[in-house]
Amino acid sequence: MTIDLYYWPSIQGRGEFVRLALEDAGVDYDDVARRPAADGGGVAAIQRYLAGNKPGALPLAPPFVVDGAHVVAQVAAILDHLAPRLGLVPDDAAARTRALQLQLTIADVAAEAHDTHHPIAVSLYYAQQRDEAKRRARHFIDERIPKFLGHFEQVLARSGGAWSLGDDFSYVDLSLFQLMSGLDYAFPRALTAFAPKIPRLRDLHARVAERPRLAAYLASPRRLPWTTHDLFRHYPELDAQP
Amino acid sequence: MTIDLYYWPSIQGRGEFVRLALEDAGVDYDDVARRPAADGGGVAAIQRYLAGNKPGALPLAPPFVVDGAHVVAQVAAILDHLAPRLGLVPDDAAARTRALQLQLTIADVAAEAHDTHHPIAVSLYYAQQRDEAKRRARHFIDERIPKFLGHFEQVLARSGGAWSLGDDFSYVDLSLFQLMSGLDYAFPRALTAFAPKIPRLRDLHARVAERPRLAAYLASPRRLPWTTHDLFRHYPELDAQP
Numbered sequence: 123m124t125i126d127l128y129y130w131p132s133i134q135g136r137g138e139f140v141r142l143a144l145e146d147a148g149v150d151y152d153d154v155a156r157r158p159a160a161d162g163g164g165v166a167a168i169q170r171y172l173a174g175n176k177p178g179a180l181p182l183a184p185p186f187v188v189d190g191a192h193v194v195a196q197v198a199a200i201l202d203h204l205a206p207r208l209g210l211v212p213d214d215a216a217a218r219t220r221a222l223q224l225q226l227t228i229a230d231v232a233a234e235a236h237d238t239h240h241p242i243a244v245s246l247y248y249a250q251q252r253d254e255a256k257r258r259a260r261h262f263i264d265e266r267i268p269k270f271l272g273h274f275e276q277v278l279a280r281s282g283g284a285w286s287l288g289d290d291f292s293y294v295d296l297s298l299f300q301l302m303s304g305l306d307y308a309f310p311r312a313l314t315a316f317a318p319k320i321p322r323l324r325d326l327h328a329r330v331a332e333r334p335r336l337a338a339y340l341a342s343p344r345r346l347p348w349t350t351h352d353l354f355r356h357y358p359e360l361d362a363q364p
Numbered sequence: 365m366t367i368d369l370y371y372w373p374s375i376q377g378r379g380e381f382v383r384l385a386l387e388d389a390g391v392d393y394d395d396v397a398r399r400p401a402a403d404g405g406g407v408a409a410i411q412r413y414l415a416g417n418k419p420g421a422l423p424l425a426p427p428f429v430v431d432g433a434h435v436v437a438q439v440a441a442i443l444d445h446l447a448p449r450l451g452l453v454p455d456d457a458a459a460r461t462r463a464l465q466l467q468l469t470i471a472d473v474a475a476e477a478h479d480t481h482h483p484i485a486v487s488l489y490y491a492q493q494r495d496e497a498k499r500r501a502r503h504f505i506d507e508r509i510p511k512f513l514g515h516f517e518q519v520l521a522r523s524g525g526a527w528s529l530g531d532d533f534s535y536v537d538l539s540l541f542q543l544m545s546g547l548d549y550a551f552p553r554a555l556t557a558f559a560p561k562i563p564r565l566r567d568l569h570a571r572v573a574e575r576p577r578l579a580a581y582l583a584s585p586r587r588l589p590w591t592t593h594d595l596f597r598h599y600p601e602l603d604a605q606p
Contacts (some may be wrong), residue, residue, distance in 0.1 A: 196469065216434060243499075243500065245503060254484065276416060
């Protein structure tokens with residue numbers, strides 16, 4: 123079974139949460155838009171779905187996956203759909219619900235991290251909202267990072283196992299890895315200062331990075347570098363002052 | 365089976381998406397925090413869970429439901445968990461995934477509507493971020509409302525039935541009703557101007573409001589009035605100018 127992933131070809135973005143699951147599971151997947159346009163790839167491949175020219179559920183935005191007859195958009199819905207087959211969630215309803223709940227909170231942090239550099243409008247450049255971004259980023263660092271990461275630290279403390287759902291590794295652990303990677307890139311000073319408060323989360327991040335298939339992926343050209351065109355962005359003026 | 369809902373007792377907020385499902389299904393539920401504190405209710409009942417003093421999954425914020433041994437937070441996860449039992453989603457995996465995807469997009473709009481009045485920080489008063497709010501609201505009205513509501517209009521056009529998933533009524537229709545209700549309250553001028561572009565969505569909103577149990581709920585004191593302490597807020601200066 124090949125899963126077709128559709129996501130902007132030049133950034134990690136929200137698509138990376140799906141890529142990590144596919145890579146860690148070692149399944150055959152096609153990152154369609156990263157193929158040349160002449161080979162059916164490129165952004166045009168995404169646009170055909172967004173324009174409604176394809177059957178199945180209509181995606182509003184990438185990432186989405188095409189899995190046989192199913193078109194599934196929204197990261198948390200994609201992971202909920204794929205994870206049982208990928209072996210990345212325990213196969214019972216209660217565990218799947220807990221995973222979904224945690225993934226949605228990770229998505230909330232990611233959206234807030236995005237809005238630190240785009241607090242006014244996604245249609246404007248960062249430079250057109252830099253003053254507001256500085257204000258929002260200060261609150262994000264002082265209030266939201268402690269709230270959210272403190273929550274995940276508690277979840278790990280209560281899980282009863284090595285991973286966020288307990289003994290079973292899941293896509294939630296991959297997503298927590300990605301969240302921490304993005305925050306480390308965007309806000310290195312703030313994350314360094316906060317690290318002593320989240321030892322379990324820091325340890326989880328390190329252990330996920332050592333998983334063989336994930337380590338191979340992270341070292342490969344398939345893992346795109348972070349840039350200031352991405353969901354998480356490093357602008358020194360938005361990071362905490364020492 | 366009684367389901368315990370925990371949500372701030374004085375606003376519709378995100379909890380209302382869950383309340384509508386419980387009310388439309390006609391099930392017995394306990395809106396715990398709306399009971400007096402002396403009777404085990406009030407905000408203190410919520411805080412006991414947020415503080416980690418209860419077993420089960422740790423909620424970061426309300427709404428959450430306690431359903432036997434399960435504690436489930438995050439609106440989309442709550443609805444995905446409850447809907448099969450409430451008869452509010454078709455009983456197959458593909459339909460549940462489509463419902464989840466749509467609910468997540470509804471949640472995205474709701475979060476953006478919230479950020480029109482709080483673009484900088486939830487910890488600040490509206491008056492402390494009014495200038496930024498005016499800027500963000502203009503983009504929300506001009507760009508985001510057309511994008512999101514246009515998407516839902518297309519979803520209805522493609523569904524092949526009277527409701528967003530086709531012939532089967534689902535919690536997604538209730539959530540679309542709630543989204544439109546909130547936007548109508550917050551941005552009456554903008555929504556009136558945009559109405560001709562979304563006839564199916566306007567019609568869906570009217571049809572949902574006529575469902576007998578929902579109509580009874582909306583006319584009851586259980587349906588809280590909108591205020592400027594809620595997720596959706598009406599500030600005339602943020603609404604579109606005529």
